[in-house]
Amino acid sequence: MKKAGSMGTMAVYLEIDADRVTAALQDAEEKLDSAESEMVVEFSSVRRVDAAVLQALVRLATGAEAKGVKILLRGVNTDVYKALKLVELASRFSFVN
Numbered sequence: 832m833k834k835a836g837s838m839g840t841m842a843v844y845l846e847i848d849a850d851r852v853t854a855a856l857q858d859a860e861e862k863l864d865s866a867e868s869e870m871v872v873e874f875s876s877v878r879r880v881d882a883a884v885l886q887a888l889v890r891l892a893t894g895a896e897a898k899g900v901k902i903l904l905r906g907v908n909t910d911v912y913k914a915l916k917l918v919e920l921a922s923r924f925s926f927v928n
Contacts, residue, residue, distance in 0.1 A: 856887035875906030
């Protein structure tokens with residue numbers, strides 16, 4: 832976990848390993864308390880999502896909303912984004928390149 836700061840706010844930065852996406856998202860959920868206002872989740876290595884990943888993303892989004900933390904998904908590929916749109920999850924995250 833890395834912390835990236837800008838003008839008084841700290842963002843938690845997490846890289847997702849493509850071989851353990853679900854576990855990494857569960858780790859991210861546990862780290863929500865240390866994120867003051869936002870968490871950046873590096874998704875560039877993730878090429879596809881399955882039901883377990885989608886469920887982990889729902890839990891992450893729900894936990895973040897409850898704690899007032901904004902989740903930014905960075906480097907999401909087109910296929911993953913389309914899957915998130917299809918299951919109506921995309922609106923619960925912000926996306927950055």
